[in-house]
Amino acid sequence: MNKYVAMEEVSNHDWSRYAxxxxxxxxxxxxxWSAINFLKSSHSLGVGCSGGMDSVCLLLLIYGYFGxxxxxxxxxxxxxxxxxxxxxxELFVTNIAFSLGLRVFxxxxxxxxxxxxxxxxxxxxxxxxxxxxxxxxxxxxxxHHLDDMIESMLMRLAKGYxxxxxxxxxxxxxxxxxxxxxxxxxIKRSFIEQxxxxxxxxWREDPSNHCDLYLxxxxxxxxxxxxxxxxxxxxxxxxxxxxxxLMAEDSEALDQIASMVPVSVExxxxxxxxxxxxxxxxxxxxxxxxxxxxxxxxxxxxxxxxAIMGYIIxxxxxxxxxxxxxxxxxxxxxxxxxxxxxxxxYDGFKFCHWVYGDLYLPSGVLRRRGVRLDSIxxxxxxxxxxxxLALRSDAELMVRSWLPGDAYVPFGLDGCKKLxxxxxxxxxxxxxxxxxxxxxxxxxxxxWVPGLPIGNGxxxxxxxxMALELTFxxx
Numbered sequence: 001m002n003k004y005v006a007m008e009e010v011s012n013h014d015w016s017r018y019a020x021x022x023x024x025x026x027x028x029x030x031x032x033w034s035a036i037n038f039l040k041s042s043h044s045l046g047v048g049c050s051g052g053m054d055s056v057c058l059l060l061l062i063y064g065y066f067g068x069x070x071x072x073x074x075x076x077x078x079x080x081x082x083x084x085x086x087x088x089x090e091l092f093v094t095n096i097a098f099s100l101g102l103r104v105f106x107x108x109x110x111x112x113x114x115x116x117x118x119x120x121x122x123x124x125x126x127x128x129x130x131x132x133x134x135x136x137x138x139x140x141x142x143x144h145h146l147d148d149m150i151e152s153m154l155m156r157l158a159k160g161y162x163x164x165x166x167x168x169x170x171x172x173x174x175x176x177x178x179x180x181x182x183x184x185x186x187i188k189r190s191f192i193e194q195x196x197x198x199x200x201x202x203w204r205e206d207p208s209n210h211c212d213l214y215l216x217x218x219x220x221x222x223x224x225x226x227x228x229x230x231x232x233x234x235x236x237x238x239x240x241x242x243x244x245x246l247m248a249e250d251s252e253a254l255d256q257i258a259s260m261v262p263v264s265v266e267x268x269x270x271x272x273x274x275x276x277x278x279x280x281x282x283x284x285x286x287x288x289x290x291x292x293x294x295x296x297x298x299x300x301x302x303x304x305x306x307a308i309m310g311y312i313i314x315x316x317x318x319x320x321x322x323x324x325x326x327x328x329x330x331x332x333x334x335x336x337x338x339x340x341x342x343x344x345x346y347d348g349f350k351f352c353h354w355v356y357g358d359l360y361l362p363s364g365v366l367r368r369r370g371v372r373l374d375s376i377x378x379x380x381x382x383x384x385x386x387x388x389l390a391l392r393s394d395a396e397l398m399v400r401s402w403l404p405g406d407a408y409v410p411f412g413l414d415g416c417k418k419l420x421x422x423x424x425x426x427x428x429x430x431x432x433x434x435x436x437x438x439x440x441x442x443x444x445x446x447x448w449v450p451g452l453p454i455g456n457g458x459x460x461x462x463x464x465x466m467a468l469e470l471t472f473x474x475x
Contacts, residue, residue, distance in 0.1 A: 013202070015060070015099040021199040022057065023064035026187070031061070032171040035183040042179075044071045044137040048128060049096070051076070051089040051204035056096070057192050058143035058184060060201070063100055073137060074104040077124040081115055082207070089204045105131050117214050129178065138178040144169050147189040150240045151219050160302070162284075164255075167248035186241055258285035265290040268337040272312055284309060294337050296322050304427075308335075319451075319474070320427045327429045354397045363435035364450075364474040366399060371469045373460070384451045389458040391468040397447070399437045406438065408446035409456040422452050439470065450474075 028036060039045065039062075047062050049055040063072055074097040078090045090106050097104035107127045112119070128140055149169060156165045173180040184192070196203060227236060263275055263286055270290050275283055287308065291300045299305070299322055311318050311330045320328040322337070329336045359366040370393025389395075406419040423433045428451050439448045447455045450472035460467055 013099065015096050016063075018199060018201045019060040019064035019067070019100070022060045022195060022201065025195040025198060026057075026061060026191075028065055030187060031183040032185050035171045035181045035185075036065075038172055038179065038181060039066055039070070039139070039141070039183070042070065042139045044073065044135075045139050045141055046073045046075050046128070046132050046137045047141045048075050048077075048124075048143070049093050050206070051092045052143075052206060053193055053196060053203045054143035054145055054148075054184070054189070056201065056203040057196060058141065059096065061183070062141060063102070067100070067102075072100075072102050073135070074102050075128050075131060075140075076104065076106040077127045078106060078108040079115075079120055079124070080109045080111060081120070085207075089206075092204050105135075107131075117216065132178060139181060140178055141181045141183065142169075143184060144182045145184045145187050145189055145192060146237055146241055147220075147223070149185055149244060150223065150237065151216055153240065153244065154219060154223075155215060162281075163247045163251040167244050167251055170248065188237055254281050255285060258282045258289070261286060265293055268294060270335045272332070272334055276312060276315075280309065280313070283312065287312075290335075294326075296326065296328075296337070298322070299328070319429060319432060327431070354399055359399055359437070361399075361435065361437055363432060363437070364472055366437050366439075367471045367473070368397075369393065369469050371467055373465055373467055385472045385474070386469065387448050387454050388460060388467040388469050389447060389454070390460045390464050391441075391458055393466070393468055395468055396442050398440050398442070398444075400440065402433055402436065402438055402449075406446065410453040411456050411459055412453070413456065419446075419449060419452070422449075426451055437472065 045062060045066060047055075047059050049059045059072075059074065066072060074093060076090055076093040078086050080086055087108075090108070094104055094106065109120075109123055132138065132140060152169065153166050169180075169182055169185065171182050171185045173182075231239075261275070261278065261282060263271055265286060270287070275286060278286075284305065287305065288300045291297065291305075299308070299320075304320075308320070308328075308330065310316070312335075315332045316330065317332060318330040320330065322328050327338045329338060354368075358368075371388065373388075402419055407416040408419070409416055410422065419438070420433075428436070432451075436450055438446060440446050441458075445455065445457055447458050448470060
């Protein structure tokens with residue numbers, strides 16, 4: 001059967017009859033039971049439908065099983081990536097909805113040069129959720145199936161994700177203002193396709209699903225070509241489904257344990273006294289919940305989360321820039337979210353001919369002392385507030401504030417790097433950059449800034465006996 005059908009033919013099709021035939025081929029007990037139980041108690045059901053095989057099957061099943069007792073609403077997002085073809089997809093879905101007597105809402109995406117999987121997904125869900133809020137619908141039903149779940153699991157496994165991500169997408173996924181429901185999550189793609197063909201139900205095919213531009217498509221092609229051959233003696237798809245279910249159960253158990261830990265996650269301060277002794281999986285969950293409650297979802301991403309976890313477990317003290325308005329202060333016993341006072345400014349400071357004593361600065365105290373290298377157990381340290389330089393204890397130094405265009409050669413690099421870029425990479429708050437001391441030698445070469453690596457010039461060599469140790473104590 002030709003999957004591309006003329007619009008005048010589609011408009012004359014009896015889609016209600018198609019729904020009856022499909023429900024006979026895919027009985028209700030083949031759908032995910034938790035999703036079905038939830039849908040029974042929901043009044044307004046928003047169904048995302050692209051016009052493709054999976055979503056057409058979903059729409060007809062939802063209409064067949066719930067169309068008499070619930071309001072079914074069709075949601076279509078025109079990605080506008082294939083010129084007339086995406087417009088034809090939109091018309092196709094609209095005709096189905098009209099034939100079934102359902103309300104349909106659609107929106108066409110503006111032309112964009114950014115057509116990554118993530119960008120298209122973000123725009124699509126943005127439309128779905130905005131529209132649902134405006135019409136009072138809090139249930140979004142999606143056509144993900146077993147093969148989609150396997151592809152997602154493999155992609156996330158390759159990126160090093162944890163249990164919850166590997167077990168998703170879930171049949172039921174709760175958000176603050178809506179639920180996402182996936183009734184077909186345990187049904188194979190091949191079964192869906194065969195059911196539609198048997199019932200002679202047309203659908204639209206997106207040619208981009210077969211190109212190798214997107215990672216998911218490349219992985220899908222690999223699975224189809226190789227997995228059946230490699231696992232020909234076992235039903236490997238059901239094996240993935242069982243593994244997903246076990247991971248989901250374990251993840252849910254860990255979430256429940258984390259919720260019982262007597263630590264407040266509502267305030268802007270997180271007590272680490274009891275938390276630090278917990279297993280890492282529990283610390284991670286509590287930390288994510290606390291960050292989300294403080295509207296710092298960006299800090300809950302793996303890159304930042306792993307760094308914060310390291311600071312907590314190693315009892316490091318750090319100051320991190322969360323947003324332009326918020327700073328995170330990690331201490332040994334707690335983490336605090338503070339508001340950045342953008343109106344607060346400091347005049348530039350400059351201390352020339354610093355040869356001894358402590359310097360009291362707007363951001364803290366800078367101390368110097370001479371040390372014998374043979375008396376130090378660890379020559380190099382990860383503590384970014386302490387540094388040892390291959391200089392005499394009475395070396396003449398100058399301390400000043402950061403100036404536009406400041407650059408130096410960090411230890412281990414061959415070329416210069418601007419301080420501004422170093423500050424950004426280390427997540428040093430804008431408010432701190434203006435008041436951190438920049439230590440330079442008599443010639444003006446930058447030796448060190450607290451929080452950044454030592455400069456390449458004064459590094460200690462194997463034959464050095466003495467060094468100048470600088471320590472910065474932040475306020």
